[in-house]
Amino acid sequence: MFVSVLGSGAALPTGVRRCSSQVLNINGFKILIDCAEGTQDRIRQHHIKLQSLATIFISHLHGDHFFGLPGLLSTMHLCGRTEPVTIIAPAGARQIIETTFELSGNHIGFELRFVELDFAEGEQRVFECPRCTVDAFPILHSVPTYGYRFTEVPRGVHVPRVYTYCCDTAYDESLVPHLQGADLLCLECTFADDLADLARERQHLTASQAARLAALAGVNRLLLTHISARYKDPQLLLDQASATFPNTTIAADGLVAEVATKKEQP
Ligand SMILES: [Zn+2]
Ligand SMILES: [Zn+2]
Numbered sequence: 001m002f003v004s005v006l007g008s009g010a011a012l013p014t015g016v017r018r019c020s021s022q023v024l025n026i027n028g029f030k031i032l033i034d035c036a037e038g039t040q041d042r043i044r045q046h047h048i049k050l051q052s053l054a055t056i057f058i059s060h061l062h063g064d065h066f067f068g069l070p071g072l073l074s075t076m077h078l079c080g081r082t083e084p085v086t087i088i089a090p091a092g093a094r095q096i097i098e099t100t101f102e103l104s105g106n107h108i109g110f111e112l113r114f115v116e117l118d119f120a121e122g123e124q125r126v127f128e129c130p131r132c133t134v135d136a137f138p139i140l141h142s143v144p145t146y147g148y149r150f151t152e153v154p155r156g157v158h159v160p161r162v163y164t165y166c167c168d169t170a171y172d173e174s175l176v177p178h179l180q181g182a183d184l185l186c187l188e189c190t191f192a193d194d195l196a197d198l199a200r201e202r203q204h205l206t207a208s209q210a211a212r213l214a215a216l217a218g219v220n221r222l223l224l225t226h227i228s229a230r231y232k233d234p235q236l237l238l239d240q241a242s243a244t245f246p247n248t249t250i251a252a253d254g255l256v257a258e259v260a261t262k263k264e265q266p
Helices: 040-044 069-078 095-105 173-179 193-202 205-215 234-245
Strands: 003-006 020-025 031-037 055-057 083-090 114-118 126-128 131-141 144-150 162-166 184-188 220-226 248-250 255-256
Touching: 003 040, 003 220, 020 040, 020 144, 031 040, 040 069, 069 083, 083 095, 083 126, 083 144, 083 173, 095 114, 114 126, 131 173, 144 173, 162 173, 173 205, 184 205, 193 205, 193 248, 205 220, 205 234, 220 234
Parallel strands: 031 055, 055 083, 083 114, 162 184, 184 220, 220 248
Antiparallel strands: 003 020, 003 255, 020 031, 126 131, 131 144, 144 162
């Protein structure tokens, strides 16, 4: 089980960091998580078959997580797709996508199955298949936003591995119960610690805040993404986060991170 980071930047894309998207591979079953502009190019660069992505999770409808979706679906159609695609996203995604295709005169020759999320507290099972289950939980941001916990359906005797994706969010310790049990926790980390006021205002995390949430939840490993374009070198963010949570990695475009239990790690 591993995650390929296609885009690790915050709202402003740069030549080094594109905006958010990832592909989670659970024993060969591939899931797209967030779909910023340019995601379809990144999928090609990673040699991932576009048509193998039949399940798409969107954290929220901000453009840096969502604006690549109409183009991606259009390309799937042009490449001859007939199989349905399931999109799990906050309420409103269906209206945006359907309106985009209707007004642009573009046609999609396959079924879009929307699972729209509209709950303000707690946690709900939003997806199940023979390879994994996925639970969603609302997180604190300027528009409705959901975190997702992907739990592997174990094969043979090994323990199910858990990947949790939580982006974008303000600092909120009520998230901790939802983050517990993650073998790999991917949290946003938009700012360094000196910009805590800006982080609060924009409802994002600093490096130390992300590390503190990981430590409180007792996760195995932390992956920090959604890095502001101002940080050409992310070493400062790594130093600040590692002081609180040592097992931290800063995501980079192209990074492939294993989702492994403590026992499996070298
Ligand atoms: Zn964002
Ligand atoms: Zn956002």
